Amino acid sequence: MSADPSSLSELSRLSRPQALSEEISARLASRIAAGEFAPGDRLPTEKTLAEAFGVSRPVVREAIARLRTDGLVETRQGAGAFVAAASRKPRLRFEPAATAPLAGKAAGAAASADADAAALREIFELRAMLEPVVAGLAARRAEAGHLATLKSSLDEMDAALATGRNAARADDAFHNALAAATGNRHVMQLMDFLGAHFSGTREVAWRVEGEGAPYSAEAQAEHHALYDAVAAGAADAARDRSLAHVRGVAARAGITLPADLGDFPLSPSGDHP
Structure with missing residues (x-):
């Protein structure tokens, strides 16, 4: 009902x-x-x-x-x-207040002018800490079905870029598919939840008016590079490209992340589990 x-x-x-x-x-x-x-x-x-x-x-x-x-x-x-059923218990608490201004304004003027810089920085720092690890694990574990879902989202973003449409929802789906490819349900739950808070930063990347158009093209090129690494099973490359993507989106929003943020090896053995 x-x-x-x-x-x-x-x-x-x-x-x-x-x-x-x-x-x-x-x-x-x-x-x-x-x-x-x-x-x-x-x-x-x-x-x-x-x-x-x-x-x-x-x-x-x-x-x-x-x-x-x-x-x-x-x-x-x-x-x-x-x-939900009345018996369901609360899970992780993550306050959305800091991300609300960005989410509400991302479709407007430049994020660096409209959103609080400290709140933006915190969101991007969190993405930089989490998303590369997810991408690396996805590269190791992705199966054909996961890759098909990733490719479908990638194609949808390509089509949107070609026709001047906003594809933030497909962008969200792409990142959710990366989490699903890890095969870890806790990772999936965490990234699905955080995705709602990250949507504002993705709206920034997908603005298609004025200066936003080249930003979207750059973000999509980063998505393609990330997909290629995951499809090839190259864990370290996937991690590096994911981090480069987060840094790129942050830079285009006027945020410079610390040089060493997320700068840690995925494993001592690199791409091999």
Whole structure:
């Protein structure tokens, strides 16, 4: 059963830009607690929620991520967010407040001007610490199905770039597929959760207006290099290219990461497990 989107119509527009995702998650949580959304109900779509609250879709993703880590909802690939059973326990807590300004503004002017530089730096530092390790492990363990999913997301981004469309969602899918290729369910859960917070940085890379167009082309070239390394089973190369990608996106957002961040060997034996 799907929750009725009309029940959101009386919501006033939000007025605290620095805490949009927190306020949305709190309002939805109160409705779940009141029984307006019952266990098993599908929440309204991102688009419906974004329109109801007067915010961007990345902000809604932040709110859903918060509900998910509080154990209130679960997400299903391609199906949306569903109210979880009452017995479900909260999992990892990761405050989204620092990423909300970026998520809400990524489609606007330059990120270096619109978003808090310290918050941006923290997001990119976290990506630089985690994503290369995931990429290296994916290169060692990826099977044909994983590579097909990665290639599909890569092709979708290519098509979007060629037609001037934003493909941040396909970008998210690409990185989620890398996590899936590790075969480690905890890695998948962590990266799926953090992906909601990383979406804002990917929106920056995929802006297609004005100065954003070459940025998107550079980001996509980095994706191709990363895919090639994973497909070849080259773990160290995948790690290096993943780190180069994060550094590239950060630099294009006006953020310079420390030179030694993420600079550690994947294993003493390099590409060989």
